[in-house]
Amino acid sequence: MNAPRHTKFYLDKQNKKWSGVCAGIADYTGIDVTVVRIGLVVLTLVGGFPWTLIAYWAAAWMAPVKPRELYSQDDEQKKFWQGVRANPRRTARDVRSRFRDIDRRLADVETYVTSSNHRLSQEIESLR
Structure with missing residues (x-):
């Protein structure tokens, strides 16, 4: 079995509200999940109505779920891999x-x- 890749986007099901897309984006980028959620709502209300929801559901449908091994990382490891992705x-x-x-x-x-x-x-x- 292959080890999970740290540089890939995953849905974060442990910190989800609906499907884990915003939590996954927050984990991937290092931005606070609340800021990502508020940004999505504001973007939807400002004028991206159908497209943000379509993109959200497409990401929820296509992105893989975050493997359990990646949840056990400490904060230093998370910051390192977020830097690698950035x-x-x-x-x-x-x-x-x-x-x-x-x-x-x-x-x-x-x-x-x-x-x-x-x-x-x-x-x-x-x-x-």
Whole structure:
């Protein structure tokens, strides 16, 4: 069985009011679900009457339901995947930057441990 894709739009049935379309849009974009719902109502009332409802029901009919495994994500994971969906290049750049920072810090630790630090050498020898 394939693992669920984090970058795909899903209906959010746990946080739904009707069919989970607005909750899915909110989960996908990171926008508060109340803002998405109010936006849909305002768009419908302002002049998109038949088309917003048609688009809503088409999304409810065509979009897959969010897999259970994706509900167990913590907030940091959700924000990360929302960022990936919004701008994959920026997310990849941020991840590379974090790895460079971790690599630099690891190199500093390695330099400190392998240097000729007399006190550190004595502490290590005392532990043997």
